[in-house]
Amino acid sequence: MAVTKLVLVRHGESEWNNENRFTGWYDAELSEKGRGEAKAAGELLKKEGYTFDFAYTSVLKRAIHTLWNILDQVDRPWLPVEKSWRLNERHYGALQGLNKSETAAKYGEDQVKQWRRGFEVTPPALDRDDPRFPGHDPRYANLTAEQLPTTESLALTIKRVVPYWEETILPRLKKGEKVIIAAHGNSLRALVKHIDGISDDDIIGLNIPTGAPLVYEFDENFKPVKHYYLGNAEEIAARAAAVANQGKGK
Numbered sequence: 001m002a003v004t005k006l007v008l009v010r011h012g013e014s015e016w017n018n019e020n021r022f023t024g025w026y027d028a029e030l031s032e033k034g035r036g037e038a039k040a041a042g043e044l045l046k047k048e049g050y051t052f053d054f055a056y057t058s059v060l061k062r063a064i065h066t067l068w069n070i071l072d073q074v075d076r077p078w079l080p081v082e083k084s085w086r087l088n089e090r091h092y093g094a095l096q097g098l099n100k101s102e103t104a105a106k107y108g109e110d111q112v113k114q115w116r117r118g119f120e121v122t123p124p125a126l127d128r129d130d131p132r133f134p135g136h137d138p139r140y141a142n143l144t145a146e147q148l149p150t151t152e153s154l155a156l157t158i159k160r161v162v163p164y165w166e167e168t169i170l171p172r173l174k175k176g177e178k179v180i181i182a183a184h185g186n187s188l189r190a191l192v193k194h195i196d197g198i199s200d201d202d203i204i205g206l207n208i209p210t211g212a213p214l215v216y217e218f219d220e221n222f223k224p225v226k227h228y229y230l231g232n233a234e235e236i237a238a239r240a241a242a243v244a245n246q247g248k249g250k
């Protein structure tokens with residue numbers, strides 16, 4: 001049976017992950033620890049014999065620089081890369097920049113959990129004249145007014161991630177190319193929800209750790225047959241739990 005493998009990786013820890021701030025479309029750089037995680041992910045992929053023909057990432061540097069570190073490690077810095085806003089983190093609206101624990105202390109942990117993980121819950125929206133509104137950023141100059149978010153739920157994130165998967169990434173896998181996607185906690189949650197058919201309720205409990213390669217295997221009909229993280233399972237579970245706990249009050 002022909003098996004197609006796809007590698008997904010969330011960027012390494014960013015400076016705003018480290019400061020525990022809602023990040024969304026803010027263009028935070030990788031922290032030193034995050035660069036180490038990205039390098040380690042690349043070393044692991046190399047050790048396990050993974051090679052790639054094509055890479056996808058977002059237009060945010062924490063994901064782009066994670067991909068660069070990985071491609072360096074697997075000795076494929078020349079690989080073609082397509083960057084798309086559709087793989088960006090979900091937009092966190094007016095929460096962007098706020099500390100998650102302080103926000104939980106102010107509004108309650110339940111409210112923060114709803115904002116972070118409620119499937120259709122949108123955080124408070126930005127005003128379009130807010131400097132954080134992506135319409136002011138030249139990298140989004142080609143987006144239509146409807147595509148420019150002032151806030152996004154996971155449900156809205158799925159609406160821009162899944163067409164990109166269906167129209168761009170999946171056809172490349174079907175051609176037999178080996179693909180890696182470096183993206184973000186919630187754009188990857190959107191993608192795996194779609195691939196695995198995870199329910200709106202069950203997706204709430206899924207947290208993706210930084211810098212851990214997640215391998216999806218598909219059969220010849222491109223049905224997902226299994227998925228697994230590369231690396232130490234206990235450490236990865238602890239890192240996923242730490243992501244869930246970022247929304248606890250101090």
Ligand SMILES: O=C(O)[C@@H](CO)OP(=O)(O)O
Nearest residue numbers: 021022023024089116185
């Ligand atoms: O702040 C964010 O943009 C995301 C990812 O870091 O956070 P959360 O896990 O709270 O959705």
